[in-house]
Amino acid sequence: CCYRMARGAWAAVFLLLGSVVDPCSSQTYALNDKAGLGRVFDGIGGLSGGGATSRLLVNYAEPYRSQILDYLFKPNFGASLHILKVEIGGDSQTTDGTEPSHMHYESDENYFRGYEWWLMKEAKRRNPNVTLIGLPWAFPGWVGHGKNWPYDFPDITAAYVVNWILGAKQYHDLDIQYVGIWNERNFDSKYIKLLRYTLDKNGLEGVRIIASDNLWEPITLYLLLDPELGRAVDVIGAHYPGTTTVKEAVKTQKKLWSSEDYSTFNDEVGGGCWARILNQNYVNGNMTATISWNLVASYYEDLPFGRDGLMTAEEPWSGNYVVESPIWITAHTTQFTQPGWTYLQTVGHLAQGGSYVALTDGTGNLTVVIETMTHDHSVCIRPPLPPFNVTSQNATFQLQGSFASIKELQVWRSQFNFKTKKPSFFEKLTPLKLVDGSFTLNLAEDEVYTLTTITTGQKGSYPDPPPSARFPKVYKDNFDIRNPPFSEAPDFADQTGVFEYYINLTDPGPHVFTLRQVLTERPVTWAADADQTISVIGDYQWHDLTVTCDVFMESVKTGGVFIAARVDKGGQSIRSANGVFFWVFADGTYKVTNDLAGQTVLAEGQSGTRAYGWHTLSLTVKGQYALGQLNGYPLWKNAVVLTPKNGWAAIGTRSFELAQFDNFAVVAG
Numbered sequence: 001c002c003y004r005m006a007r008g009a010w011a012a013v014f015l016l017l018g019s020v021v022d023p024c025s026s027q028t029y030a031l032n033d034k035a036g037l038g039r040v041f042d043g044i045g046g047l048s049g050g051g052a053t054s055r056l057l058v059n060y061a062e063p064y065r066s067q068i069l070d071y072l073f074k075p076n077f078g079a080s081l082h083i084l085k086v087e088i089g090g091d092s093q094t095t096d097g098t099e100p101s102h103m104h105y106e107s108d109e110n111y112f113r114g115y116e117w118w119l120m121k122e123a124k125r126r127n128p129n130v131t132l133i134g135l136p137w138a139f140p141g142w143v144g145h146g147k148n149w150p151y152d153f154p155d156i157t158a159a160y161v162v163n164w165i166l167g168a169k170q171y172h173d174l175d176i177q178y179v180g181i182w183n184e185r186n187f188d189s190k191y192i193k194l195l196r197y198t199l200d201k202n203g204l205e206g207v208r209i210i211a212s213d214n215l216w217e218p219i220t221l222y223l224l225l226d227p228e229l230g231r232a233v234d235v236i237g238a239h240y241p242g243t244t245t246v247k248e249a250v251k252t253q254k255k256l257w258s259s260e261d262y263s264t265f266n267d268e269v270g271g272g273c274w275a276r277i278l279n280q281n282y283v284n285g286n287m288t289a290t291i292s293w294n295l296v297a298s299y300y301e302d303l304p305f306g307r308d309g310l311m312t313a314e315e316p317w318s319g320n321y322v323v324e325s326p327i328w329i330t331a332h333t334t335q336f337t338q339p340g341w342t343y344l345q346t347v348g349h350l351a352q353g354g355s356y357v358a359l360t361d362g363t364g365n366l367t368v369v370i371e372t373m374t375h376d377h378s379v380c381i382r383p384p385l386p387p388f389n390v391t392s393q394n395a396t397f398q399l400q401g402s403f404a405s406i407k408e409l410q411v412w413r414s415q416f417n418f419k420t421k422k423p424s425f426f427e428k429l430t431p432l433k434l435v436d437g438s439f440t441l442n443l444a445e446d447e448v449y450t451l452t453t454i455t456t457g458q459k460g461s462y463p464d465p466p467p468s469a470r471f472p473k474v475y476k477d478n479f480d481i482r483n484p485p486f487s488e489a490p491d492f493a494d495q496t497g498v499f500e501y502y503i504n505l506t507d508p509g510p511h512v513f514t515l516r517q518v519l520t521e522r523p524v525t526w527a528a529d530a531d532q533t534i535s536v537i538g539d540y541q542w543h544d545l546t547v548t549c550d551v552f553m554e555s556v557k558t559g560g561v562f563i564a565a566r567v568d569k570g571g572q573s574i575r576s577a578n579g580v581f582f583w584v585f586a587d588g589t590y591k592v593t594n595d596l597a598g599q600t601v602l603a604e605g606q607s608g609t610r611a612y613g614w615h616t617l618s619l620t621v622k623g624q625y626a627l628g629q630l631n632g633y634p635l636w637k638n639a640v641v642l643t644p645k646n647g648w649a650a651i652g653t654r655s656f657e658l659a660q661f662d663n664f665a666v667v668a669g
């Protein structure tokens, strides 16, 4: 830079800046709105679902549950998220579990299942402006009429999705602002147009459509070629775009969003990933919203993608939760902007690596976010990150246009400090006094800065939550005490099928309140759901234990239920789960298998079990041996179990069939 100006001139600038920074070693970046602005900012968000990622959150006791929600949604406190995207439950496995549908059967409607309604209300209670988005991953079987495909009867699928949006308003006063098509699966132009038509017909003209929650292509090409489709879709949502877009997407003139991103283990490198993409999704890819999968890691850590959330809350039994670095990285942008602000055109890369964005509210406020994340400290789970270099640098920012007269900026800084392992996140520094609209920063590697006219930023905090603890070794649930606003029993994580509280008021005995598997047909799936239903619970490290449960089959001919120990897989791998499975069938037989699929039989014989009667099953696994009891009497013993060595406890059914469970208990060694 020194070549271009005489030494004397630099001395003058030096004086003017009143800065100790040697201008020769500083690059200057203008922040200017004179030539117009960039795109409108739509916010930063988190995704609950896809699937069952908030499962354990609802079981936290107060005050911890509210504290976690505050760190996520409360304005000027923590992540202060602008957007909450949720899964429209489709009864099917969608990564870490299943989420219940509002219509299990064609004639069924219930808008109180699961926890997404509750979560949306909690988010809105904290931030009335939070943007709400719904997206289906899967659909109940009846929507597909027996085919694993939701578009053969597009009017049925559209009506099903629109019901969910109407239900949100009618039962929870929630205004869903955006709705998607079918997560990371094919879209169908006819369906999208019909969805638009159905929304409009139901007075939901304001609900915008995002398509297609997959790659940029092929939706962009369809949008360019089909004007009617172009009118139906408002936002192109791409997943894991690696901060870039394609020129056809820009050509559509649609809003471009990274509608699912991050999905990275939430340690400091995860925070680095998030810092880099939050800026660079706009700088490189014109994206005006970025949504993290997932919102909060609130599922058993041994399920797929453990801890890939903005924070960790996976121990409702202890109350322990961890506010991880992505929360504070989010705050750098969210606390000092709002959806509806506009990016400046003057955004870009820093000379020695890193990036800067600037946004304005149009009334003179300015927020600048700068990140200098190095390659190895900002790798996301996907896509692969091409090499780049970042070194420490001095950067001078020159405020011009409407911002030229700004006299002071608030300064917030995060330093990852990978070398010393003593990071500091979202620290408020002394406000910067500007001389002549200019300021210089001495940027080290792996830092994030916010400079802003907004003075309301705050690093919220609560006293430390209780220490981490393992799942209790003795656990009982008779399902009599209901978990008030929820349809599912605490800590059970459905991996195929849906297990819900059930009340049988005609039962004269002890089984009025039970847990019932309610699916009667295979859903239109997103992942490879098992052919059996299964809900897991407990500590993945459990090896020696006794599981006891009362069971009640409701399929006279084909009924079958099981209890299990050492279940070693869940999520998308549920089909291949191994463990010790003790089954009884309505035809009066029993079986012990080493796998959920029931292929490896360890023992079998007569049990006298039948449908429409309660039976008590008990399974004990100790070292290499397992034994089972029926109604308190030994039924089989000395089954040899070499693998797996550990895993969750579980309950389930032989097929998609109604069955009930009661008085579940585990005693682990």
Ligand SMILES: *[C@@H]1O[C@H](CO)[C@@H](O)[C@H](O)[C@H]1NC(C)=O
Binding pocket: 020, 021, 022, 025, 026, 392, 393, 394, 442
């Ligand atoms: C930044 O400026 C300071 C002093 O103004 C100088 O000592 C330092 O070498 C500069 N750093 C870089 C990376 O140029």
Ligand SMILES: *[C@@H]1O[C@H](CO)[C@@H](O)[C@H](O)[C@H]1NC(C)=O
Binding pocket: 075, 126, 127, 128, 129
């Ligand atoms: C919600 O948005 C309105 C209008 O933009 C704004 O005045 C208000 O402060 C916002 N409320 C919160 C809690 O962010």
Ligand SMILES: *[C@@H]1O[C@H](CO)[C@@H](O)[C@H](O)[C@H]1NC(C)=O
Binding pocket: 039, 250, 282, 283, 284, 285, 286
């Ligand atoms: C898209 O981003 C590129 C790269 O930053 C930029 O040059 C271009 O102006 C942007 N276009 C639109 C329409 O936002």
Ligand SMILES: *[C@@H]1O[C@H](CO)[C@@H](O)[C@H](O)[C@H]1NC(C)=O
Binding pocket: 363, 364, 365, 453, 454, 455
């Ligand atoms: C900036 O935003 C605040 C509210 O956060 C508002 O009071 C103020 O008028 C805005 N404009 C300027 C130039 O600060």
Ligand SMILES: *[C@@H]1O[C@H](CO)[C@@H](O)[C@H](O)[C@H]1NC(C)=O
Binding pocket: 387, 388, 389
């Ligand atoms: C990064 O720096 C190293 C060492 O100076 C150099 O060899 C390499 O080519 C650089 N990589 C990139 C992507 O610029």
Ligand SMILES: *[C@@H]1O[C@H](CO)[C@@H](O)[C@H](O)[C@H]1NC(C)=O
Binding pocket: 504, 506, 507, 508, 509, 554, 612, 660
């Ligand atoms: C409800 O309880 C009654 C009385 O025990 C029993 O006959 C009936 O099968 C039960 N129904 C269901 C669906 O559990």
